[in-house]
Amino acid sequence: MISNYMIDITIATLPVLEFYLPPAAPALLKGHLEKHGFTCTALDLNLQSKQVLSKERFNEFFEFTTTDKEIDQSIKTEVYTSWEKLLLADNPIWVGFSIFSGESHNTARDFLPWFKKRNPKQKVLIGGNGTSKPEFIQEVLSSVDHIIYNEGEEALVELLKGNKKYPGIDTPGKQIDDLDSIGHSNYNDYNLGEYDRFYAENVVQITGSRGCIRRCTFCNIGHLWPTFRWRTGKHIFDEIKKIHQEKNVQHFYFTDSLINGNQKTYLEMCELLADYNSTLDKKITWGGQYIVRRKKGLPEHYFEVTAKSGAYNLALGVETGSDSVRHHMQKKFDNDDFDFFMEGFSKHKITCSYLMMVGYPTETQQDFEDTLYLFKRHQRYVANGTITGCSLGTTMSILDDAPIGENHSDLYTFPTTPGLPTSTRGLQVSRHWESAVVPGLDYKERMRRRLVAQRVCESYGWSTISADRELRQLQAQSQQFQDFSTQTPQLFP
Amino acid sequence: MKNLFKDSELKYLNKHEPVSHDVLIELHGSEGRHGWPEVEVYHNKKIVYKGLVEHKHTLKIAVSKNHTRNIFKVCFTNKKPNDTVVDKQGNITHDKFVKVHSITIDNSYIDDVGKLCRVYIDEPSDYAGSSRGGNAMFFPGHLKLYYTNPPLDYIHQVYMQQGLFDTAEYKADIDLNFNRAVEILFNHSREDH
Numbered sequence: 001m002i003s004n005y006m007i008d009i010t011i012a013t014l015p016v017l018e019f020y021l022p023p024a025a026p027a028l029l030k031g032h033l034e035k036h037g038f039t040c041t042a043l044d045l046n047l048q049s050k051q052v053l054s055k056e057r058f059n060e061f062f063e064f065t066t067t068d069k070e071i072d073q074s075i076k077t078e079v080y081t082s083w084e085k086l087l088l089a090d091n092p093i094w095v096g097f098s099i100f101s102g103e104s105h106n107t108a109r110d111f112l113p114w115f116k117k118r119n120p121k122q123k124v125l126i127g128g129n130g131t132s133k134p135e136f137i138q139e140v141l142s143s144v145d146h147i148i149y150n151e152g153e154e155a156l157v158e159l160l161k162g163n164k165k166y167p168g169i170d171t172p173g174k175q176i177d178d179l180d181s182i183g184h185s186n187y188n189d190y191n192l193g194e195y196d197r198f199y200a201e202n203v204v205q206i207t208g209s210r211g212c213i214r215r216c217t218f219c220n221i222g223h224l225w226p227t228f229r230w231r232t233g234k235h236i237f238d239e240i241k242k243i244h245q246e247k248n249v250q251h252f253y254f255t256d257s258l259i260n261g262n263q264k265t266y267l268e269m270c271e272l273l274a275d276y277n278s279t280l281d282k283k284i285t286w287g288g289q290y291i292v293r294r295k296k297g298l299p300e301h302y303f304e305v306t307a308k309s310g311a312y313n314l315a316l317g318v319e320t321g322s323d324s325v326r327h328h329m330q331k332k333f334d335n336d337d338f339d340f341f342m343e344g345f346s347k348h349k350i351t352c353s354y355l356m357m358v359g360y361p362t363e364t365q366q367d368f369e370d371t372l373y374l375f376k377r378h379q380r381y382v383a384n385g386t387i388t389g390c391s392l393g394t395t396m397s398i399l400d401d402a403p404i405g406e407n408h409s410d411l412y413t414f415p416t417t418p419g420l421p422t423s424t425r426g427l428q429v430s431r432h433w434e435s436a437v438v439p440g441l442d443y444k445e446r447m448r449r450r451l452v453a454q455r456v457c458e459s460y461g462w463s464t465i466s467a468d469r470e471l472r473q474l475q476a477q478s479q480q481f482q483d484f485s486t487q488t489p490q491l492f493p
Numbered sequence: 494m495k496n497l498f499k500d501s502e503l504k505y506l507n508k509h510e511p512v513s514h515d516v517l518i519e520l521h522g523s524e525g526r527h528g529w530p531e532v533e534v535y536h537n538k539k540i541v542y543k544g545l546v547e548h549k550h551t552l553k554i555a556v557s558k559n560h561t562r563n564i565f566k567v568c569f570t571n572k573k574p575n576d577t578v579v580d581k582q583g584n585i586t587h588d589k590f591v592k593v594h595s596i597t598i599d600n601s602y603i604d605d606v607g608k609l610c611r612v613y614i615d616e617p618s619d620y621a622g623s624s625r626g627g628n629a630m631f632f633p634g635h636l637k638l639y640y641t642n643p644p645l646d647y648i649h650q651v652y653m654q655q656g657l658f659d660t661a662e663y664k665a666d667i668d669l670n671f672n673r674a675v676e677i678l679f680n681h682s683r684e685d686h
Contacts, residue, residue: 369501444678468670
């Protein structure tokens with residue numbers, strides 16, 4: 001009997017993700033599956049939602065995806081039917097959804113039942129970091145056939161082979177120690193020209209490491225990936241060179257929590273890229289999340305080789321201008337190290353952006369003003385083009401699987417409110433804490449600080465990356481807290 | 494806006510007022526047949542340096558906040574035609590020239606000097622146009638830097654990043670959402686009081 005199936009699997013992302021970078025997971029899994037002889041189509045449904053809707057309807061849909069707001073069903077139907085068409089276009093045996101984080105839960109909770117109801121025979125699986133929440137899994141369990149936990153590459157290959165007993169398939173997965181064993185990403189299914197022009201030209205994402213060398217208190221990466229692992233500099237370089245030669249892509253963005261976690265591997269990659277760049281008229285550039293290292297111990301050629309390798313638009317987890325807050329966060333660098341780093345970047349023309357966080361539980365008014373002062377102090381790097389912008393975020397969330405959620409409950413309290421949902425559904429409870437050590441630091445004060453930071457940044461010419469989305473999200477959350485507070489005043493006092 | 498800010502925070506807003514600051518000009522000199530290049534450096538009409546540039550020389554000039562418009566002029570004064578030494582094959586082996594390697598204004602380091610400065614050279618006709626840009630003077634002439642005070646605001650405008658996050662549409666979107674968020678914050682506060 002001839003099978004009607006055309007491909008083994010279609011893998012798609014669900015909103016909410018950024019619109020200026022093609023999502024890495026489907027492309028990485030496609031490349032890895034193809035290495036093992038399977039056929040795969042990679043889809044970005046996040047981008048598709050923006051393309052299929054008018055601007056007004058998309059804004060509504062965006063509010064639904066970020067806050068679970070009730071919206072006109074016809075908007076969802078318009079999006080979902082377009083997604084369904086794409087998902088089934090290649091007649092796949094499996095449809096897989098990449099749940100990148102909790103940000104995709106609202107969409108997944110709504111769409112997966114809709115899709116399964118209409119396509120009951122279609123085999124569906126989900127995976128990704130967003131599957132780590134049991135309450136979310138409970139809600140979508142009846143709409144999926146399998147869940148791939150933790151790192152999915154090996155488990156997915158085994159599932160497609162029919163081995164459903166492999167660790168990671170509906171059971172906790174195991175870490176992949178040798179990242180060099182993973183296939184190179186394949187971005188052929190994406191139209192790279194459709195993404196927002198964060199870069200002037202096409203850009204693709206690649207992965208150089210998993211996990212993190214730090215255990216920052218606010219971050220759950222250590223929970224998701226307990227061990228830091230990395231690819232060799234040569235393996236990363238080979239992938240970049242391959243994509244550059246095959247797709248004529250010059251710009252690369254790392255998905256890593258930090259690119260320079262392993263200094264030896266990092267410098268090996270930079271040296272190879274610097275040599276390769278010296279042969280090219282149009283140079284390779286690469287960017288991604290980057291850690292500020294202590295100035296002590298940095299090799300002399302660190303900034304020079306970083307610049308020659310094509311470092312561009314590195315996202316620095318600065319978080320705050322206050323040394324004491326940063327110290328509490330376990331970031332392990334201070335303003336002195338940071339200033340040294342920025343001078344190195346400035347002298348070698350390495351562009352970067354700052355990732356900031358407003359309203360850490362220990363952030364006093366003075367700490368907050370230290371952050372405002374940082375925007376003023378570093379205007380000189382904005383002026384000379386070293387700083388391309390900063391992301392101010394949507395204020396501090398307490399994640400229960402981050403060190404602050406696990407070990408620092410003395411720092412904050414959550415309102416004990418009858419009727420307040422205990423899950424993240426509908427109301428983002430993780431954002432609604434009040435500091436136990438800084439009087440008056442509640443959601444409303446954090447929102448005020450976030451807005452003040454916006455205006456101070458702008459006044460010094462800083463571009464605020466994703467501020468349109470963040471402010472919309474902040475606004476929707478605030479409105480939601482406010483609406484809720486008519487019944488429970490302590491929520492938005 | 495005032496309601497949003499606490500009094501102690503207002504000082505962090507950029508008031509775009511002139512500031513006292515330093516300007517550092519790093520000059521690199523190359524020796525010709527008759528020695529090192531000589532330069533005269535002016536801040537507005539006042540001469541702030543006159544002398545030779547042997548290999549490297551860095552000038553530090555204090556600019557008062559009262560100077561709202563600033564013109565710096567670096568004049569290359571002692572180049573002679575036979576300063577250029579040429580070998581039998583016609584290759585230049587030595588030449589007298591001066592280069593403005595970098596300018597640091599109010600702690601902002603800029604080595605793309607050509608982006609900020611204009612070079613005016615009394616050049617031979619067969620070199621016409623060849624040395625208008627950049628930061629080096631191979632012929633007598635001068636390099637001019639102009640900016641208004643506060644300098645960082647001015648430089649930022651010159652360097653202005655043009656990307657996704659600088660479009661008018663994007664900024665309008667931010668403003669709209671910012672104002673709505675402020676409204677939510679304060680509407681609720683008013684109800685409280």
